[in-house]
Each structure stands twice: as structure tokens, then as C-alpha cells.
Amino acid sequence: MAASDIVVIFDFDKTIIDCDSDNWVVDELGATELFNQLLPTMPWNSLMDRMMKELHSQGTTIEDIAAVLKRTPIHLQIIEAIKSAHALGCDLKIVSDANTFFIDTILEHHGLQECFSEINTNPGFVDEQGRLRIFPHHDFTKSSHGCDHPSCPPNMCKGIVIEKIQASLCMEDQKKTIIYLGDGLGDFCPTLKLGDGDYVMPRKDFPVWDLICKNRSLIKAQIYEWSDGEEFKSVLLRLISRIISIDGNNTNANIGQLYSVDCKLNTMALPVTTGHEAFPQALPVLH
Numbered sequence: 422m423a424a425s426d427i428v429v430i431f432d433f434d435k436t437i438i439d440c441d442s443d444n445w446v447v448d449e450l451g452a453t454e455l456f457n458q459l460l461p462t463m464p465w466n467s468l469m470d471r472m473m474k475e476l477h478s479q480g481t482t483i484e485d486i487a488a489v490l491k492r493t494p495i496h497l498q499i500i501e502a503i504k505s506a507h508a509l510g511c512d513l514k515i516v517s518d519a520n521t522f523f524i525d526t527i528l529e530h531h532g533l534q535e536c537f538s539e540i541n542t543n544p545g546f547v548d549e550q551g552r553l554r555i556f557p558h559h560d561f562t563k564s565s566h567g568c569d570h571p572s573c574p575p576n577m578c579k580g581i582v583i584e585k586i587q588a589s590l591c592m593e594d595q596k597k598t599i600i601y602l603g604d605g606l607g608d609f610c611p612t613l614k615l616g617d618g619d620y621v622m623p624r625k626d627f628p629v630w631d632l633i634c635k636n637r638s639l640i641k642a643q644i645y646e647w648s649d650g651e652e653f654k655s656v657l658l659r660l661i662s663r664i665i666s667i668d669g670n671n672t673n674a675n676i677g678q679l680y681s682v683d684c685k686l687n688t689m690a691l692p693v694t695t696g697h698e699a700f701p702q703a704l705p706v707l708h
Contacts, residue, residue: 424510426595427664429657430586430611432579432603433517433524433542436624437503439494439650442523443469449489450476466543466557466576469520477552486553490526496650500531502657507536511661512597514538514586516579518607520545520555541582570613572606572632579603580610587614598664600657601642603629615642620660622647 434441443465447456452472459468476486507513513536517524522545528534543558557576559566568578583601590597596618601611604624609632612621619642623630626648633640645660647653 422598422664422667423595424661424665425512426597427511427600427661428514428586428590428597429506429511429600429661430514430516430583430602431503432605432608433515433519435604435627436602437495437499437515438527439496442490442493442519442527445493446486446489446523447472449492450481450485452476464557464561464576465574466555470555473553473555477550483547483551483553486522487526490523491530493527495527495531496653498650498654500533502654503533503536505654505658506661509661512538515540515542516582516586516611517542518558518574518577518579518605519543522546522553522555539586543576568610570610572609574607577607578610579607580614583611583614599642600660600664602647602653602657605629606632609633609636612642613639615640617641619643620645620664622653622656622660624648 431437434443447453452475455475456468456472459471463471473486503513515524515537517540520543521540524540524542525534528537541558543555545553545555548554559576559578561575566573566575566578566581568580570578570580573580583599587599590599599615599619600622601608601615601619602622602624603611604627606628608623608629612623612629612633615621621633621640621642622645623633625646630646633644637644645656647656
């Protein structure tokens with residue numbers, strides 16, 4: 422299998438970045454107290470839109486928000502892993518309950534924006550007054566998104582987004598393999614949509630990992646956990662290497678490419694072997 426037949430789908434908050442971007446911006450701009458006061462009174466997206474209005478009225482500019490976003494914690498190994506997977510030819514996508522302005526600003530700052538072919542998230546844009554507006558991915562005030570799984574918020578079912586991506590991939594001639602990485606409750610529903618030939622990488626000791634551990638019989642995909650940026654990189658890139666070689670088509674050129682990607686960052690320190698000793702064991706799935 423070629424790397425171009427691998428689709429890697431990432432959550433954003435606490436997966437690519439090491440925090441929740443909404444909470445990070447609110448806390449860094451000194452609006453935590455107001456945020457906590459309003460939290461019980463309105464849906465999350467409406468609350469974030471309201472917080473951006475309050476901050477704007479206090480003189481906070483878009484440049485101030487962007488500066489905070491550029492300080493968002495992100496592990497260097499995760500940046501390297503994304504750049505390496507993209508350089509190998511994998512198709513990278515994001516499915517996130519953050520918003521377009523936050524995600525685009527962070528990705529652009531770290532030189533990652535061009536790595537992703539598709540970003541599915543809540544709309545976020547700057548209006549004519551220079552205020553950041555944030556709206557839900559799905560307008561739940563008009564209708565339900567149709568998924569009643571308790572782990573899905575009303576504004577976004579990632580499982581439905583994954584199904585749309587899968588439907589699009591089915592229109593292509595070559596079979597695609599999906600790798601899904603996430604950490605939160607909302608990442609469980611898309612995990613249920615993955616098939617026998619797909620892979621899920623839950624962040625260990627985070628909510629989606631707990632749900633997967635409690636419901637392994639429901640998961641068809643192979644499960645490989647990760648804990649931090651170093652494991653994110655090592656597990657993802659070894660997994661990509663394994664998928665490429667799974668049909669016995671891993672030529673010397675493929676191997677050479679794996680080792681030559683982004684050499685200045687020393688990104689691809691993979692072992693020579695692709696056997697079990699070079700790859701972590703998948704979590705057992707109980708049927």
C-alpha cells in the first residue's frame with residue numbers, strides 16, 4: 422500500500438496541541454471568572470462567541486488573540502510527526518470541536534497549515550467590526566445532527582463527519598486506510614465508524630481511552646495508544662511504515678523515503694525491522 426492511500430485524521434485540542442484551545446485563550450486573556458459564571462447558562466459555542474464579544478468590548482484585538490494562540494503548548498515531536506506524515510504522502514485531515522480561527526492561526530504559526538487537506542470544525546471568523554465570531558459546526562437550535570450517542574455534543578457529531586469522509590473515499594478507485602487520533606469523549610463515536618482495516622490511536626488515560634477500554638467489543642479498528650508527543654510521533658510513524666509494507670510492496674525506495682524525510686529535524690528514527698519487536702502491540706479487542 423502506498424502512503425497516499427493512508428488517511429490520518431486528527432482531533433486538535435489535547436491531541437495536536439497539549440491543551441484545550443478555548444480554555445487556553447480565555448485563561449490567557451484573563452477572562453476565566455466571567456467564563457465560569459456564564460458556563461452554566463448557555464451552550465459552549467454560544468459561550469465562546471459571547472466571550473469574544475466581551476473581550477472585544479474591553480479592547481482586546483484580534484492580534485491579541487492571535488498572539489495568545491501562537492503561545493499554545495504543542496510538542497515539537499508532534500510537529501515533526503505531522504510534517505513527516507505529510508511529506509511521505511499521507512492525506513491528513515482534522516476533525517475538531519475547536520474553531521477555524523484558532524486552528525488556522527496555530528497551524529500557520531508552526532508551518533503546518535499546508536499539511537492538511539481538510540479541516541472540519543466550528544466556523545470562526547473576524548467580522549467587519551474586528552470581532553471574532555464563533556458558531557457551531559451544526560446549528561442544533563434548528564435541528565439535531567441525528568446522532569444520539571451520549572458522548573457527542575449537540576453541535577458536532579464527529580462520527581457523522583467521519584462517515585462523510587468515508588463516503589468520499591469510497592468514490593476513489595484505491596482502497597484507503599484510516600488512522601484516527603483523539604483524546605476526548607467526542608472522539609469515541611468516530612472510533613465506532615472505523616472498519617477492520619483501520620486504526621485508532623487514543624490518548625492513554627484520557628476520556629476516549631477510558632471509553633474504548635470499557636467498550637472494546639464495539640471497536641473493529643486496531644487500537645494503539647499513546648501518552649505524549651514522543652509516543653505520538655513514534656507510534657504514528659511506525660504505524661504508517663507498517664501499513665505501507667503490509668502488502669509486501671515496501672520497496673527499498675519506500676524505506677529510503679521513510680528514513681530521509683525532514684532530516685534536519687531528525688524525524689524518522691525508525692528501527693530497520695518492521696516486525697513485532699519494532700512495533701508496540703495493539704490493545705486486545707474482546708469479541
